[in-house]
Amino acid sequence: MIELDISTAVALYLFLTVIGLLILWLIFDRDTKPKLYTSEKKSIWQCEICTHTYVDSQHDVISKCPQCSSYNKRKEATP
Numbered sequence: 001m002i003e004l005d006i007s008t009a010v011a012l013y014l015f016l017t018v019i020g021l022l023i024l025w026l027i028f029d030r031d032t033k034p035k036l037y038t039s040e041k042k043s044i045w046q047c048e049i050c051t052h053t054y055v056d057s058q059h060d061v062i063s064k065c066p067q068c069s070s071y072n073k074r075k076e077a078t079p
């Protein structure tokens with residue numbers, strides 16, 4: 001078995017934790033980056049049922065209204 005003193009073990013633990021968080025940060029940041037540069041108008045939805053206006057940047061085609069829980073489809077003809 002490899003013998004470690006307590007300071008080396010703590011330093012190794014912190015190093016591996018930071019590396020793990022860095023990898024997770026890179027994975028999730030790569031997923032969110034393209035959505036940061038999309039236009040703001042694409043994420044604004046108006047519900048066809050209750051006319052509630054809300055922001056949903058997660059979905060592009062179909063979005064769920066937070067007020068009445070109905071599904072709204074993106075109209076392609078909007079300029």
Ligand SMILES: [Zn+2]
Binds near residue numbers: 049050066067068069
């Ligand atoms: Zn609604």
